[in-house]
Amino acid sequence: MPIDASFIDELKKLTLMSRRRVSSVYAGTKKSIQQGKGIEVVDHREYFPGDDPETVDWKIYGRTEKLYIKRYEEEKNLALHILLDASSSMSFKLAGMSKFDYAGSLAAGFGYVAVAENEKFSISLFGERLRSVLPLARGKTHFFKAIDILNSTELRGKTNLPECMQEYKKLIRSKAYVILFSDFLEPLPQVEEGIYRIAKSSAELLLVHVLDPGEVKLAWTDDIIFEDVEDHGEERSFLSPRFKENYHKSLLDHAFAIRGICDRLGVDFYSVLTDQPIFPTFVSLINREMENASLPSA
Amino acid sequence: MPAYPPLSSFLGFPQALWGFALFIPLILLYLLKPKPKRIIFSSIMFIHRIEKSKRFASALKRFVTDPLLLIQMLIIALLLASISDPFYKTKEVVKERTAVIIVLDGSASMKATDVSPDRFSAAVKAARKVVGSLTPEDTVAIVLSEKIPILALKRGAPADALRALDALKPSDSPASLGDAVYFSKDLLSEANVSKKIYVLSDFSFQDGMGVDAAKNIALRDGIDVEFVRVSEGRKNFAINSILAQRMPADKTRAYLSFMVTNYGTKEENVKADIKLDNQTFDSIEKVVPPQASVLYTREFSVSWREHQVEVELDEDDDLAVDNRVYAYLPEMRTLRVLLISNDFVGGDRFVRYALNSINNVRLYDSAPPVTPPTDDVDTVILGNFESGKVLPGTYDDLARLVERGGALVVTPSTGLYSISEKTFQELLPVYIGGVVNKETEVLRKINHEVIDEREVVFEETAVKRYFKVEAKKDAVVLAAARDGTPLIAYTAYGKGKVFYLGLSSDPEWSNFYYTSSYPILWSRLIDWVNVPLGEISVSSFAAGEYLPKVKGNVVVTTPSGKKIKSSNLLLDEVGVYYVDHESGSDTVNVNLANPKESNITSIIEAGEAVSSEKFRIEEEEVDVDKKVYTWFAYAALAVLAFEAFFLRRRGYYGE
Numbered sequence: 047m048p049i050d051a052s053f054i055d056e057l058k059k060l061t062l063m064s065r066r067r068v069s070s071v072y073a074g075t076k077k078s079i080q081q082g083k084g085i086e087v088v089d090h091r092e093y094f095p096g097d098d099p100e101t102v103d104w105k106i107y108g109r110t111e112k113l114y115i116k117r118y119e120e121e122k123n124l125a126l127h128i129l130l131d132a133s134s135s136m137s138f139k140l141a142g143m144s145k146f147d148y149a150g151s152l153a154a155g156f157g158y159v160a161v162a163e164n165e166k167f168s169i170s171l172f173g174e175r176l177r178s179v180l181p182l183a184r185g186k187t188h189f190f191k192a193i194d195i196l197n198s199t200e201l202r203g204k205t206n207l208p209e210c211m212q213e214y215k216k217l218i219r220s221k222a223y224v225i226l227f228s229d230f231l232e233p234l235p236q237v238e239e240g241i242y243r244i245a246k247s248s249a250e251l252l253l254v255h256v257l258d259p260g261e262v263k264l265a266w267t268d269d270i271i272f273e274d275v276e277d278h279g280e281e282r283s284f285l286s287p288r289f290k291e292n293y294h295k296s297l298l299d300h301a302f303a304i305r306g307i308c309d310r311l312g313v314d315f316y317s318v319l320t321d322q323p324i325f326p327t328f329v330s331l332i333n334r335e336m337e338n339a340s341l342p343s344a
Numbered sequence: 345m346p347a348y349p350p351l352s353s354f355l356g357f358p359q360a361l362w363g364f365a366l367f368i369p370l371i372l373l374y375l376l377k378p379k380p381k382r383i384i385f386s387s388i389m390f391i392h393r394i395e396k397s398k399r400f401a402s403a404l405k406r407f408v409t410d411p412l413l414l415i416q417m418l419i420i421a422l423l424l425a426s427i428s429d430p431f432y433k434t435k436e437v438v439k440e441r442t443a444v445i446i447v448l449d450g451s452a453s454m455k456a457t458d459v460s461p462d463r464f465s466a467a468v469k470a471a472r473k474v475v476g477s478l479t480p481e482d483t484v485a486i487v488l489s490e491k492i493p494i495l496a497l498k499r500g501a502p503a504d505a506l507r508a509l510d511a512l513k514p515s516d517s518p519a520s521l522g523d524a525v526y527f528s529k530d531l532l533s534e535a536n537v538s539k540k541i542y543v544l545s546d547f548s549f550q551d552g553m554g555v556d557a558a559k560n561i562a563l564r565d566g567i568d569v570e571f572v573r574v575s576e577g578r579k580n581f582a583i584n585s586i587l588a589q590r591m592p593a594d595k596t597r598a599y600l601s602f603m604v605t606n607y608g609t610k611e612e613n614v615k616a617d618i619k620l621d622n623q624t625f626d627s628i629e630k631v632v633p634p635q636a637s638v639l640y641t642r643e644f645s646v647s648w649r650e651h652q653v654e655v656e657l658d659e660d661d662d663l664a665v666d667n668r669v670y671a672y673l674p675e676m677r678t679l680r681v682l683l684i685s686n687d688f689v690g691g692d693r694f695v696r697y698a699l700n701s702i703n704n705v706r707l708y709d710s711a712p713p714v715t716p717p718t719d720d721v722d723t724v725i726l727g728n729f730e731s732g733k734v735l736p737g738t739y740d741d742l743a744r745l746v747e748r749g750g751a752l753v754v755t756p757s758t759g760l761y762s763i764s765e766k767t768f769q770e771l772l773p774v775y776i777g778g779v780v781n782k783e784t785e786v787l788r789k790i791n792h793e794v795i796d797e798r799e800v801v802f803e804e805t806a807v808k809r810y811f812k813v814e815a816k817k818d819a820v821v822l823a824a825a826r827d828g829t830p831l832i833a834y835t836a837y838g839k840g841k842v843f844y845l846g847l848s849s850d851p852e853w854s855n856f857y858y859t860s861s862y863p864i865l866w867s868r869l870i871d872w873v874n875v876p877l878g879e880i881s882v883s884s885f886a887a888g889e890y891l892p893k894v895k896g897n898v899v900v901t902t903p904s905g906k907k908i909k910s911s912n913l914l915l916d917e918v919g920v921y922y923v924d925h926e927s928g929s930d931t932v933n934v935n936l937a938n939p940k941e942s943n944i945t946s947i948i949e950a951g952e953a954v955s956s957e958k959f960r961i962e963e964e965e966v967d968v969d970k971k972v973y974t975w976f977a978y979a980a981l982a983v984l985a986f987e988a989f990f991l992r993r994r995g996y997y998g999e
Contacts, residue, residue, distance in 0.1 A: 283395055297390055
C-alpha cells in the first residue's frame with residue numbers, strides 16, 4: 047500500500063508553529079552546537095525563541111531590524127538519516143495500514159520536513175541486509191524519489207538489526223540525526239547490539255517502535271496455528287484469556303527492555319500503534335509528547 | 345490360552361460396559377472439530393516462548409492436542425465403571441440383628457465352688473461374653489431358672505443386660521431348665537431377626553421338662569439353642585434328710601436322725617455338729633463311703649419349750665448349701681383328750697394304751713350315757729360307743745368344741761353309720777356307708793405329718809374290715825384302701841379339725857393296733873389335730889416349696905433377713921423363716937433336702953454342651969461381595985472437578 051497521499055497533503059498544512067517545532071529538531075535538542083576554529087558562518091536563518099542569543103547576527107539586525115541567527119558549518123552537517131525496517135514482519139496488518147506503510151508515512155513526514163527546511167535527508171531500507179539506500183540529498187525531487195522507493199518496496203526476509211546497523215554506520219560521514227523505524231521483533235540481544243552500533247555513530251538517535259494493535263492484543267480465540275511471516279515457523283496455541291495475558295506481558299517486557307537500553311544510551315524511544323491517525327502521531331513525535339509513552343494496554 | 349474370569353465375577357452389571365460405545369461419537373466429535381485457524385503472524389517469538397514455558401506441554405503435545413478429550417473420556421469411563429456395579433469378594437463377619445435370651449441356672453447346685461468363685465459366677469461371666477458380642481441393635485432377655493422361670497430382664501439393650509446380671513443370685517431350690525427354655529422360646533416371637541437361647545448351667549439334676557426336649561422344641565421354631573456347662577463337679581457331702589421329733593412316749597426326749605451322703609469318689613470321715621438353739625452340744629463323726637449314705641442318729645433331752653435344731657457338716661466341700669439342715673421342735677403342752685367309748689375290752693383298750701403312753705396327754709374316759717362337758721378338753725375321740733346311749737345334745741357339744749378350735753377324732757364304731765344326727769353328719773369329713781368285709785392294704789395318699797412315712801409305715805398293716813365311706817368335697821384323704829375308700833381323712837370345721845381314722849383298733853378289723861406305728865400315729869395325730877387352723881402346721885419344707893397360705897396379716901422374715909408382707913412365698917433360701925401372723929408366730933425350716941440337687945458330680949447329658957472355659961462367641965465369616973461403585977463415582981466427580989479447574993485455568997468461564 048502506498049504512502050498515504052492524504053498525509054502528505056496534511057503535512058503541507060502544518061502550521062507555522064509546527065514547522066518551527068520541526069525546525070527545532072534540526073536545531074538539535076542537545077544544544078551542543080560546537081564553536082571553534084575552522085567553523086564558518088555559511089548561512090543565516092530567522093531567529094526563533096529558544097535559539098542561542100549568542101548566535102544572533104546583530105549586523106543583519108542593524109540593517110533589517112529583524113533577528114537572524116548564524117548557521118555554522120557544523121549545524122548544517124546534522125543530516126537526517128531515516129532507517130526503515132523492510133522485513134516481512136513489517137507487512138503485518140489486521141486492519142487499516144500495515145506497519146511498513148505506517149512507518150513509511152511517518153518517515154516520509156520527516157523527509158518532507160527536511161525538504162521544507164532545505165535540509166539533506168536519506169532514507170534506507172533494511173531487513174537481513176541493508177538495501178535501498180537513498181543517499182543524502184535535498185530537494186523535492188529527492189523527496190519524491192524516496193516516496194517511490196517506499197511505495198515500491200517489497201517486504202521480505204527477516205530482520206538482522208546488528209548486521210544492518212553495522213553496515214549503515216559506515217555510510218555516516220558526519221554527525222547524523224538518525225530515526226530508526228522498526229517493530230523490533232527479534233531477540234533482545236540482537237536488538238540491543240543493533241542499537242548500540244547505530245547509537246555510536248549518531249549525534250542523535252530516535253527509535254520508533256511500530257506495532258499493529260493485532261499484535262499487541264491477539265484478536266483471535268480458540269485453537270490457532272500461527273505462522274511466522276519471516277521464517278515460516280509455526281506454533282499452535284489455544285488462545286485463552288490467560289494466554290493472551292501472558293503474551294501481552296511478554297510483549298510489554300520486550301518493549302520495556304528496549305526502552306531500558308535506550309535510556310542507558312540516551313536514545314529516544316517511542317512506541318506507536320498503526321491504528322492511531324498518522325498525522326497526530328507524527329506531530330506528537332515531533333513535539334516529543336510521547337516522551338513517556340508506553341504501549342496501550344491490550 | 346489363559347482363562348480369564350468372567351465379567352460377572354467382579355461386575356454386578358457388566359452390561360453397563362456397552363456404554364464405552366459412547367467414546368465413538370465423542371472421538372468423532374473431536375475429529376470433526378474444525379481445524380484450527382491459520383494466521384500469518386509478524387513473529388511467533390513470544391507465542392513460542394509461552395508455549396514452551398507451559399508445564400507438560402511438550403510431553404502432552406506428543407499425544408494429544410487438547411487434553412480435554414482425554415479428561416472427558418476418563419470421566420465417561422469412570423461413570424461406566426461405576427454403573428457396571430463393580431465388586432470384589434471378601435470374607436466378612438456378617439452380623440444380623442439378633443434377639444438373644446440368656447437362661448441362667450439359679451438352682452442350689454450353682455453355688456458349688458468347684459469352679460471359682462462358684463458355678464453361678466462362672467455362668468454370669470459366660471453370660472457377659474454373650475452380651476459383649478451383641479451390638480446396640482440387638483435385644484437381650486434374661487431368664488433365671490429356679491423352681492419356676494423368673495424373667496429377670498424382659499427385653500433390653502446389652503447395657504441393660506449387664507446391669508441385670510449384676511443383680512442376680514442363685515437360690516437354694518432346685519430349678520427346671522427345661523421349663524425355662526420352653527418359657528424363653530415363647531418370648532422370641534419377633535420376626536426378621538436371628539434368635540438364640542444360651543443356657544448357662546451345670547446341667548446337674550433338673551426338675552420339670554428335660555432341657556434336651558425343650559431345646560428340640562425351640563429348634564423346631566427356628567431358635568438356635570446353645571448349652572454352656574459351668575461345672576467340674578468334685579467333692580460334696582450333703583445332709584439329705586432330717587427328722588427331729590419328740591419321742592412319743594416321752595416328750596422331754598427328742599430323737600434326731602439325718603442322712604449324710606458322700607457324692608465324691610473317695611471314702612471320707614464326715615463330722616456333723618449338732619446344735620440346739622444355736623448351741624453346739626454334740627458332734628458325730630462317721631466314715632461315709634463314696635456314692636453312699638450313712639444314717640446319723642442322736643437322742644437328747646429337751647424341755648417342753650420350742651427348740652430349734654441345726655445340724656452342720658464340718659467339712660469343706662464344693663457345695664455348702666446342703667451342709668446344713670434345720671428342724672423345729674414345737675412347744676409341748678398337756679393335751680386333754682376325752683375318749684368316748686363303751687368298749688373297755690375291745691380295740692379301744694389299745695387306744696387307751698397308746699394315748700396313755702403319750703406323756704403330754706391327759707386322757708379322760710367317758711362311757712355314754714355319761715358324757716362329761718367338753719368345755720375343758722382339747723380333743724374328743726369317738727371310740728366304739730353305743731350311739732343309742734348318747735344323750736341329746738352331745739353331738740351339738742362336739743360341734744361346738746370343734747368350732748371353737750378343738751378336735752374330734754372319729755374311729756370306726758359299730759353304730760357309726762346309724763347316727764343320723766344332722767349335726768354329727770355335718771361334722772364328719774366322710775359320708776359313712778356300710779361295712780366292707782374285704783381285705784386291703786393301706787395305701788398312703790399323701791405324706792402327711794400325721795402319717796409321716798419315716799415313722800408311720802403301713803406295710804405290715806392288714807385290714808380285714810372297714811367302713812365304706814366317701815370323702816366329702818373339702819376333706820383331705822391321707823390314706824385309702826385298695827378300692828379307693830378313704831381310710832384316713834380329715835376336714836376343717838370352724839376353727840378346729842375333724843379326723844376320721846378308719847383304721848380300727850379292733851383286732852377283728854385290722855392288725856394296725858399291733859404295729860409299731862400305732863402309738864406313733866396316735867401321738868402325731870393328737871399333736872397335729874391340736875395345732876390351730878390358720879397357723880403353719882408343718883415346720884419343715886424343702887427349698888423350692890411354697891409356704892402354706894396364712895390368713896390375715898402376716899410378715900415373713902427370711903433367713904437372709906428380708907421382711908415380706910405376704911405368705912405367698914417361694915421358699916428358695918435354706919435356713920429358718922419366721923412367720924408372724926395374727927394368731928402368733930411360727931418357725932419354718934427350709935432345707936435343700938434334694939439328693940439329686942446335692943449330687944453336683946452327676947452331670948446329665950445335655951447334648952453338645954460346651955464348657956464355660958471353652959465357650960466363645962463364634963463369629964462366622966462369610967463370603968460377601970464388597971461393592972465399590974462409589975469409588976468410581978467419586979473418582980468421576982473428582983475428575984469432573986479437575987476438568988472445571990482445568991477449563992477455568994485455561995480461561996474459559998462458562999464456555
